[in-house]
Amino acid sequence: MREGRSSLRAKDVYSEHAGRPKHADRRMRGTEGHTTPRKAIRGCPAIHAFFPLLFGKPFLPLSLSAKLLVYIFSSLLYKLTSITRNTYTEMPDNTDASTTSSLSGVGTAPDASISHQDAIRYWNSVTPTVNGMLGGYPQISRIDLQGSANFISKLRRKSTLPSGVPKSKPPLLARAVDCGAGIGRITAGFLVNVAELVDIVEPVVKFTDEISTGQSFLPWREQGKIGQIYNLGLEDWTPTQQYSLIWNQWCVGQLTDAQLQAYLQRCATMLENGGWIVVKENLSTTISDEDIFDDVDSSVTRSDPNFRAIFEAANLKIVATEIQKGFPKDLYPVRIYALQPQ
Ligand SMILES: C[S@@+](CC[C@H](N)C(=O)[O-])C[C@H]1O[C@@H](n2cnc3c(N)ncnc32)[C@H](O)[C@@H]1O
Numbered sequence: 001m002r003e004g005r006s007s008l009r010a011k012d013v014y015s016e017h018a019g020r021p022k023h024a025d026r027r028m029r030g031t032e033g034h035t036t037p038r039k040a041i042r043g044c045p046a047i048h049a050f051f052p053l054l055f056g057k058p059f060l061p062l063s064l065s066a067k068l069l070v071y072i073f074s075s076l077l078y079k080l081t082s083i084t085r086n087t088y089t090e091m092p093d094n095t096d097a098s099t100t101s102s103l104s105g106v107g108t109a110p111d112a113s114i115s116h117q118d119a120i121r122y123w124n125s126v127t128p129t130v131n132g133m134l135g136g137y138p139q140i141s142r143i144d145l146q147g148s149a150n151f152i153s154k155l156r157r158k159s160t161l162p163s164g165v166p167k168s169k170p171p172l173l174a175r176a177v178d179c180g181a182g183i184g185r186i187t188a189g190f191l192v193n194v195a196e197l198v199d200i201v202e203p204v205v206k207f208t209d210e211i212s213t214g215q216s217f218l219p220w221r222e223q224g225k226i227g228q229i230y231n232l233g234l235e236d237w238t239p240t241q242q243y244s245l246i247w248n249q250w251c252v253g254q255l256t257d258a259q260l261q262a263y264l265q266r267c268a269t270m271l272e273n274g275g276w277i278v279v280k281e282n283l284s285t286t287i288s289d290e291d292i293f294d295d296v297d298s299s300v301t302r303s304d305p306n307f308r309a310i311f312e313a314a315n316l317k318i319v320a321t322e323i324q325k326g327f328p329k330d331l332y333p334v335r336i337y338a339l340q341p342q
Helices: 024-029 037-042 045-055 064-085 116-124 138-158 185-194 205-213 215-222 257-269 304-313
Strands: 173-179 195-201 226-230 243-249 271-282 292-294 299-301 316-323 334-341
Touching (some): 138 243, 138 334, 173 185, 185 195, 205 226, 257 304, 304 316, 304 334
Parallel strands (some): 173 195, 173 243, 195 226, 243 271
Antiparallel strands (some): 271 334
């Protein structure tokens, strides 16, 4: 069964996955979905208007080259109007997501459509399983966790350790936090192996029930590995502990750009010297680097330049970044960023 949409998404609305067309339901509802270059051309109104006139019946009495000229002109016109449509206008910062603007520009930015209420309603309807967390792709969890563990190992090899401590066997980090943790897939899958103590931030209580009372977490609870559990959205969470590692995966799309910037700034104030804020997220790959709003879980999928702009605005520098390898090709690329205060 396929569930949970913000985690992993096919980048092509026409691709097949798990036996049914990915996002076919979105197409039928006529929503924007995930714009790929192919989809953008399909959606071009100018081309649609001109095409039957030019090449359909009855034909316009024009030579083929004239028809082609008109066709190219209409495509350019569409491109121009789409650039205008994507030029945002600055709006006042506001904690109400529905009126918050994009940092990157002005106008009706995709993140202005985010509704935390809708998001929580959606996530409450998802089953508390890895399948639920990963939108019907539970099979990629192992490779995802492996990729994250390797990334952290590489980071730690680069970092300074007290003299005499071998870089191949660094001590556990003092405290990590799994943000937008869901059922604690990442905590159980690798954070407990790299940190003494792991806190959890997750707004949906039925997900954290597994962590606080579920059998699968019993060993970690007994070992004292699970710290505080905060049932809050990241937009409402202010860290009150010092962290060596603040892990954010497949959840920051639930925040507007302004909320994400403010949240990252709050995290930076509680980051241990030499610690990292990690953001691991899907990337939008539209030609013009637009973020894409998903009305199913009320989230945005950001482009790499927009992520970088938000990090910069939050006074964070990227100290390491890489694309997660080994995921199915029809999914959006997933990038992992390690951030530290500038
Ligand atoms: C795709 S799941 C990812 C869970 C986990 N990070 C993982 O990779 O297994 C997205 C999670 O974000 C949570 N979420 C929704 N809105 C959020 C918000 N405003 N702040 C933090 N997390 C949120 C959902 O409840 C859900 O658990």
